[in-house]
Every structure is written in C-alpha cells, then in structure tokens.
Amino acid sequence: MSRFWQHIGRLGQGLGLALVLAVAAALPAGAQSTHTASDLTDRYYNTAADCGGPSRPAFLCSGVIFRGTRYSTAYHSWDPSPTSVRTGGVSFSYLRADARFENLAFNYHNGYTVYPIFGAPSWAMDFNFVCAFPLDGATDARTDQGCGRRTDDTTNRSAPCQSIGVLTAEQWLSTYQPHNSSTGFRACGFTVADHTNPPQGTAYAFQQVIRAMNQLGPVSLGQQNEMRAATWAQGIGDKLPIESFFYLANAGDQALLDARGDQADYYRTTGRFVPVIRMTLPTANKNATFHYVDADQAIKPAAAAACPQYIERGGWTTHPGSPHLSLSLVPTDCARNVAASAAGAVFAEVQAKFGATPQWHNPAGMAAQLSCHIEIARHKAEWNLEPDRRADSPEQTRREDCNPPFV
Structure with missing residues (x-):
C-alpha cells in the first residue's frame, strides 16, 4: 500500500x-476545479494598485494569498496553530507578478490559497487582514496580532510603520536596509486593516509593500513577504474562504501527498470539495504557474x-x-x-x-x-x-x- x-x-x-x-x-467539476487554476493565474497577473479606492487595497481583488502548512493526522491544517492563538494573528504570504519570491517560510512545500474578499463565495467568511511586511516580519515575536513592536525592541523602530512616520517604500528602505539588509525581522509593517484610516489610505499602504519588494531586488526574491490576518476560531473549516490546497511542483512526492491528505481531510470534515493545485513559484526570469491536474486529486469530482x-x-x-x-x-x-x-x-x-x-x-x-x-x-x-x-x-x-x- x-x-x-x-x-x-x-x-x-x-x-x-x-x-x-x-x-x-459525484460533485460537479466545473464549479471548483479547473477554473481555480485560471482564477489564480488571472489574479497573479492582475497588478492593480487598488480595488476601487483608497480604502480598498489590492489584496482584496488581486494577487494570490496563501498560507504554508504541514499536513498531519493530529490536527487540521486550516485551524489556527497554538502560536497563532497566542499572538492573535495568522501568517500568510502574497504572490503577484510584481511581488515575487522563490521560497516559502520554514521550507513549506504545501498549504492552501484563500479567495480574495472581492470574489469569495457567499458562504465564506472574510479574513481580517491587519498588516503586511515586504519581507518576513518575524511576527511571532511581535505585539498586536504580530503587527506591532518586537518584544525585544527598545527603540520602537519595529512599531507599525504609519505610527512612526514611515509612509513610503523609500522611507522603509532607508530606515531598515542599512541596519539589516537581508531580513525584515526588525522592520516595521504597514497597517492595512479595514477599520483603520492610515495616511493616504490602506490601498496606498499596501502598495508600498509591493514597491519595497521591487526595490529590494534579489533580497526580496529570496524571501517571502508576510501578511497577518486576525486569528479565527477553531473548528469552523466549512466557513473559511479556502480556495485550493496547493503543493510546489518541484518539491518532491511528499508535497503532493500532503496536499492530497489536506484535501481529503477537509472533505471528510466539511463535506466540501476543494481542488489540489500544482504551483510553481516564480524566479527572476519566470512567472509563477498554477495548474489543476486530475491525477493529483485525492477527491475527484x-x-x-x-x-x-x-x-x-x-x-x-x-x-x-x-x-x-x-x-x-x-x-x-x-x-x-x-x-x-x-x-x-x-x-x-x-x-x-x-x-x-x-x-x-x-x-x-x-x-x-x-x-x-x-x-x-x-x-x-x-x-x-x-x-x-x-x-x-x-x-x-x-x-x-x-x-x-x-x-
């Protein structure tokens, strides 16, 4: 076996x-299988600056938001981890044609993508994305859902960007790159929560994340960015906006096995079919790709x-x-x-x-x-x-x- x-x-x-x-x-294939890869591809290439106004940041309608996970029979990969429960936030990354990176945090090789809020099914709850970092923000060691000051920072340099006057990508780079050229662990994150009103709006703030990534060049390509969502309750998988379970195409057989395991676990738990998607991360010269492959599915509609x-x-x-x-x-x-x-x-x-x-x-x-x-x-x-x-x-x-x- x-x-x-x-x-x-x-x-x-x-x-x-x-x-x-x-x-x-017996589930219909057309609703949630092959077109999912097309949707992901379309959003990846959609480089809109906003989704219709200064309070509508680009992640609401464009790009691919995903979370790297590890498959286990001991827990559901979509439930918040003990660390997320403790900190009040869950980490995601944002991938787009102008927001590229070629590695995932902690060498993850699978996980799940989520629907954008503008375009999610009616049954799906909205995730509350609260902040974003051009690089890995080491958010587990921060206050305020992972968006605030690092617990070991005595300078307040790592407090939310807008609160310390860092409003542009150029200011972010000039403040942090001389001190820490390879990581954002001690950098600030931009506030993007919909209940806030940062200077020039949340759409402008999120655009600075993407602009900073582009100006970082190879440093950004080698390290994923980070978004934080407010932690949700355990045991509500059927309400989460999970769009697909992905695996990295070049990560070996175990990556596919784990994505299939998550797909079957999610179906067994919620009764909802979610497709497995083969994802290839971008490089400096190639864009990301997303494919639905019938043979990859543990659950076949x-x-x-x-x-x-x-x-x-x-x-x-x-x-x-x-x-x-x-x-x-x-x-x-x-x-x-x-x-x-x-x-x-x-x-x-x-x-x-x-x-x-x-x-x-x-x-x-x-x-x-x-x-x-x-x-x-x-x-x-x-x-x-x-x-x-x-x-x-x-x-x-x-x-x-x-x-x-x-x-």
Missing part, C-alpha cells in the same frame, strides 16, 4: 473512506450529476418529544431511485441549499445519515438528518438504522 493510501485510510476513520470518495465522486434535482423541498424542524433539530427533506422521485454511489451528489445539493443556515453543523454525520437513507430507507416520505447525532461510519450508521446516538 502506498504512503498516500495509508494517509487516506487513517483519514477515512469516522466518516469512512467509502463515503468520502462516493460523495466527492464527476462532470455531471445523475438527477437534475434531488431535493424537492426541505427545512429545519423538531419532532414531538425531541429537543433536537432535524433537517427534514422530501426527495424527488429521481433521488429515490439513484444508486448508492450518488450519495455525494445528493449531499452536495443539500449542503448548497441549507449549508448557510445557522442550524447547519456536523456535515460528516449528516452525510453518513443521508447515505444510509439512500441505501436502506429511500422510500420513506421524508429523509430526516439530525446534526446532533454522532458522526459514525456509513457501515455503523446502517447498523443503527440511520439513527446514531445523540451527542
């Missing part, structure tokens, strides 16, 4: 690999669904004698006659219709209950999915007559 399938076997525990693959196999519609109507309700909410669904005649392998397509429609409602949670458990209804209770007048029930494997859920214990 390959190392990848050993990873997937561990991921399949709980929800069950069979359901993970069956659900994903199909091109079309078996029925034009699976759910005729549905809604949240409670049943007499029970305090637990139930999503009561009336399937179409077509849905009552689909093969068990179509459970994924049915659940994708259910999630599209009800996933944004405040009652929605435990998609893994509801997916297992739905699969059970299709296999042993397809002709019931209503299919009732109860998110408060335990997320058991499909096999165990069938043994429980589609009704695992409440938790």
